[in-house]
Amino acid sequence: MTERRPKVVFEGLSKSFPQKSGVRLSVLEDVDLTVEEGELICLLGPSGCGKSTLLNIAGGFEAPTSGSVSIDGVKVDAPHPRRVFVFQEFGIFPWASVWDNVVLGIRALPGEQQTEIAQGVIDLVGLTGFERTYPMALSGGMKQRVEVARALAVSPDVIYMDEPFGALDSLTRLTMRSELIRIWEERRPTILFVTHDVDEAVQLAERVVVFSARPGRIAGEVPIDLPHPRDLGSPEYGSVKNRLYELLGVSHLI
Amino acid sequence: MIGPLLVLATAAVGLHLSQRLRSGAQTWVSPICVAAVLFALWDLACEVSETRIFPTPLDSWHAFWEIVESERLWGDVVASLFRVTWGFLLAAGIGIPLGLVVGWSTRAFWSLNPIIQGLRPISPIAWIPIAILWFGIGDGAGIFLIFLASFFPVTVGTTSAVQNISLVHQRSAMNFGVSGIDLFRRVVLPAALPQIITSLRIALGVAWLVIVAAEMVGMDSGLGYLINDARNAGSRYDLVVATMIVIGVIGIVLDLLIRRLEHFDEVRWGYVKR
Ligand SMILES: Nc1ncnc2c1ncn2[C@@H]1O[C@H](COP(=O)(O)OP(=O)(O)O)[C@@H](O)[C@H]1O
Ligand SMILES: [Mg+2]
Numbered sequence: 001m002t003e004r005r006p007k008v009v010f011e012g013l014s015k016s017f018p019q020k021s022g023v024r025l026s027v028l029e030d031v032d033l034t035v036e037e038g039e040l041i042c043l044l045g046p047s048g049c050g051k052s053t054l055l056n057i058a059g060g061f062e063a064p065t066s067g068s069v070s071i072d073g074v075k076v077d078a079p080h081p082r083r084v085f086v087f088q089e090f091g092i093f094p095w096a097s098v099w100d101n102v103v104l105g106i107r108a109l110p111g112e113q114q115t116e117i118a119q120g121v122i123d124l125v126g127l128t129g130f131e132r133t134y135p136m137a138l139s140g141g142m143k144q145r146v147e148v149a150r151a152l153a154v155s156p157d158v159i160y161m162d163e164p165f166g167a168l169d170s171l172t173r174l175t176m177r178s179e180l181i182r183i184w185e186e187r188r189p190t191i192l193f194v195t196h197d198v199d200e201a202v203q204l205a206e207r208v209v210v211f212s213a214r215p216g217r218i219a220g221e222v223p224i225d226l227p228h229p230r231d232l233g234s235p236e237y238g239s240v241k242n243r244l245y246e247l248l249g250v251s252h253l254i
Numbered sequence: 255m256i257g258p259l260l261v262l263a264t265a266a267v268g269l270h271l272s273q274r275l276r277s278g279a280q281t282w283v284s285p286i287c288v289a290a291v292l293f294a295l296w297d298l299a300c301e302v303s304e305t306r307i308f309p310t311p312l313d314s315w316h317a318f319w320e321i322v323e324s325e326r327l328w329g330d331v332v333a334s335l336f337r338v339t340w341g342f343l344l345a346a347g348i349g350i351p352l353g354l355v356v357g358w359s360t361r362a363f364w365s366l367n368p369i370i371q372g373l374r375p376i377s378p379i380a381w382i383p384i385a386i387l388w389f390g391i392g393d394g395a396g397i398f399l400i401f402l403a404s405f406f407p408v409t410v411g412t413t414s415a416v417q418n419i420s421l422v423h424q425r426s427a428m429n430f431g432v433s434g435i436d437l438f439r440r441v442v443l444p445a446a447l448p449q450i451i452t453s454l455r456i457a458l459g460v461a462w463l464v465i466v467a468a469e470m471v472g473m474d475s476g477l478g479y480l481i482n483d484a485r486n487a488g489s490r491y492d493l494v495v496a497t498m499i500v501i502g503v504i505g506i507v508l509d510l511l512i513r514r515l516e517h518f519d520e521v522r523w524g525y526v527k528r
Contacts, residue, residue, distance in 0.1 A: 061425055081431040091426045094523035095444035104440075105430040136523045154430070 004036040007190045008058060008158060012067035015053055016215075026215040027053050031067070033209060033218065037157075038188040040181075042201040044244065045211030051194040052088065054216070055160045058192065059085050071158060081105060083158040084151040088166060092135055092146050098122065099131040101146055105154035121149040124183060141172035145179075152183065161193045165200070177203050181228050198244050202237055203230055210247040220247045258297040265290040309492035314499065317492035326480070327500065333475040335504075337393055338461050341400025345457060349405050350450060353412025358442060363413070370409060378403040378464045382472045396465060396473055403464040404457035411453020415446035448524020451515045458512050462505050477501050 013031040016024040027050040035041050045051050056062040058069050060079040069076045071083065084105070085091065092101045102118045109117070122128060125145040135143050144164055151159055165173040181204065184191060195201055201208045205224055212219045222243050226236060265287045272283040293311045300310045309317065321327040356362045356370070378399050385395040419442065427433075427441045469478025477497055484493035516525055 059429070061428070079425070079429045079431075081429070085425065085429050087422045087426070091422045093423060093426070093441070093444070095447065095520045096440075097519075104426075104432070134519045134523070136519075136526065 004038060006034045007037040007039070007071060008035040008192065009033075009070050009073075010054075010058070010067070011070070013054070013057065013064050013069060014066045015050065015057060015062070016065050028064075029215045029217050031216070031218060035190060035192060037190055040184055040191045040193065040204060040206050042205035042208045043192060043194045043211065044198065044201045044208050044248070045196060045216060046213050046248065047196055049211045049214050050216035051196070051211065052162050055085075055162050055192060055194055059083065059160050061085075082154050082156050084154060084156040084160070086144075086147050086151055086159060086161040086164045088162040088164070090135070090143050090147065090167075092143060092150060094135045097132050097134055098127060098138075098146050098149075101135070102149045102153050104150055117153055118149075121152045124152065124186075125149045125179065139172075140168050141176060144168065144176060148180070148183070152187065155187075156189050158190045158192070161191060163195055164193075166195075173200075178229065180204065185228070198241055198248070199232065201244065202240055203232065208244060210244060212249070219249075222247070258294040258301070261290055261294040262298075265294065307489060307491055309495050313492040314495040317490070318496040318499070321480070321493060321496060330475055330477050330480045331500070331504065333393075333396075333479075334465050334469065334477045337396030337476070338400050338458075338465050338508075340393075341397040341465075342404045342458055342461050344397070344401045345404035345408050345461075346454060349408030349457075350412050353409045353450075354416055354438065354442060354446070356409070357413040357416025357446070358438075367413070370406065370413075374406040374410065379467055379471070382468060385468075386472050391472060391474055396468055396476070399468045400461045400465055404461045407457040407460060408450075408453050411456065412446060412450050415449030415453070416442060418449070419445045444520060448516075448521045451512075451521060451524075454515070455509065455512050458508055459505070462501075462508060466501055477504075 010031050010033040013028060014026070015028040016026040019025050031054065043051050043054065053062065057064050058076065060076045060083075063077070071080075079085075093104075096104075099118060099122075102122060103114050106114050106117055119131075122131060125148050127142065127145055127149065130138065130142065135146065138146065144167075147164070165176045168176060177200065180191075193201075193204060202224065207221060207223045209221045210219045211217065222240060224240055230237065269284060269287040269291075272280050272287065275283060297310050297312075300308060352366075356366050381399060381402055382395075385398045389395040389398055423441060423445055427437055432440055465476065466478035466481070469476035470482045471478075473479055477500065481494050481497050484490040484497065516522070
């Protein structure tokens with residue numbers, strides 16, 4: 001692999017929430033992680049281990065209790081229009097057409113340029129012909145494509161994806177994963193992809209970072225240095241999966 | 255006696271047979287049969303009790319044509335609708351922007367919400383003396399009362415609509431740097447619109463209830479006044495009932511009209527169950 005620049009750097013990041021009882025709930029403890037530019041990294045961990053919290057902090061929506069996140073060497077303290085979130089629940093606006101959703105992030109550009117970019121990303125995610133449709137009339141998978149298109153329109157340099165395909169049926173989920181890989185290979189944004197699904201991590205990531213149960217700490221990481229498209233039946237993946245399950249502390253043999 | 259019993263029997267048979275109709279036709283046939291049953295029972299009750307004062311359905315029908323032909327009805331319908339329209343528009347024009355601000359800004363909420371909540375439980379009817387004191391007997395007082403009747407549902411509904419905007423949508427807006435006026439135009443208003451429309455619908459319903467009461471007490475025209483006048487001028491209960499039915503029908507029409515707002519693509523998402 002060629003030498004890449006560090007892009008998103010977590011340093012000693014901890015987060016705890018106040019509780020009614022007075023005792024603070026520690027959600028993340030001492031997370032150190034460097035994500036490289038253009039990397040597709042998966043953050044894998046059991047539900048409730050703080051993955052969304054980590055991503056929200058990186059996105060500038062929440063502040064860490066201690067430690068910091070910096071991007072390109074600058075500390076993150078607010079959301080940034082070119083570092084875009086793809087939400088776990090649907091974040092597109094149901095009151096706006098596909099087109100109006102997609103142009104949200106590029107609304108300040110001149111009309112011609114807007115049209116060109118929006119049409120480009122709509123075609124890229126396979127929604128050509130649905131520009132005037134409202135989200136209500138779209139399937140779950142199509143809504144998630146709109147959200148991806150809206151993110152891509154701003155030519156993001158970082159994309160945060162929080163279990164973006166979790167609400168989709170298993171077939172649509174597979175399609176969306178290969179679409180994501182296709183788009184990532186074409187545009188090479190840095191992607192932080194959160195999931196609790198081992199197969200998903202193995203199919204997508206260049207590197208998987210495994211978190212322990214709450215409070216989330218990094219339990220280990222597994223590089224997956226294999227080209228796409230990947231054959232999940234091959235023996236290499238078997239051993240990667242075993243390693244991930246081991247780090248998660250569960251047995252996948254039932 | 256034969257007439258109503260015959261209607262009753264026919265309606266019962268019709269109701270029974272309607273079960274076999276397509277569901278589209280059933281939605282028409284069943285309510286018509288039920289209405290026929292109610293009218294027949296009403297008529298029977300009048301005959302059995304041998305009342306001299308309470309009108310039969312037929313009496314009321316004649317009374318209806320009487321006020322239509324004397325052109326009395328139109329003047330009163332227009333008077334009531336005029337007051338409701340202006341009071342309601344005024345309430346929407348002030349209540350929606352106020353609700354948006356109170357819902358969005360915590361400071362505005364803390365300072366204004368207690369006052370709004372304190373005035374809200376006071377029935378608009380209780381304001382009638384003050385309305386007459388300020389505006390005299392006439393349209394001004396009516397518009398003011400309708401304004402009060404619709405202002406609180408609209409303001410409170412809009413406030414809670416804004417407070418219920420989902421975190422994901424707020425964060426989407428933040429993420430793409432939407433702020434200031436743009437934020438209101440692109441996110442806050444459209445996100446709140448379905449619930450705002452619901453509150454307008456409630457407000458219009460209340461306004462229509464209140465205008466009749468207000469006109470009975472403190473005005474010299476309108477459908478409420480017509481009812482009062484009919485009773486005072488020789489206990490014309492046939493006119494009273496005819497007017498009541500007119501009030502009901504106009505109420506339904508108003509509701510159907512305002513419900514059309516719910517069909518636009520921009521707000522339909524807010525009414526589907528998820
Ligand atoms: N704003 C908050 N206030 C209090 N507790 C929170 C808050 N956000 C998350 N938590 C708690 O932090 C833990 C981790 O949540 P989350 O980051 O959503 O986990 P994950 O995404 O890995 O499932 C959960 O126990 C959750 O209840
Ligand atoms: Mg989560």
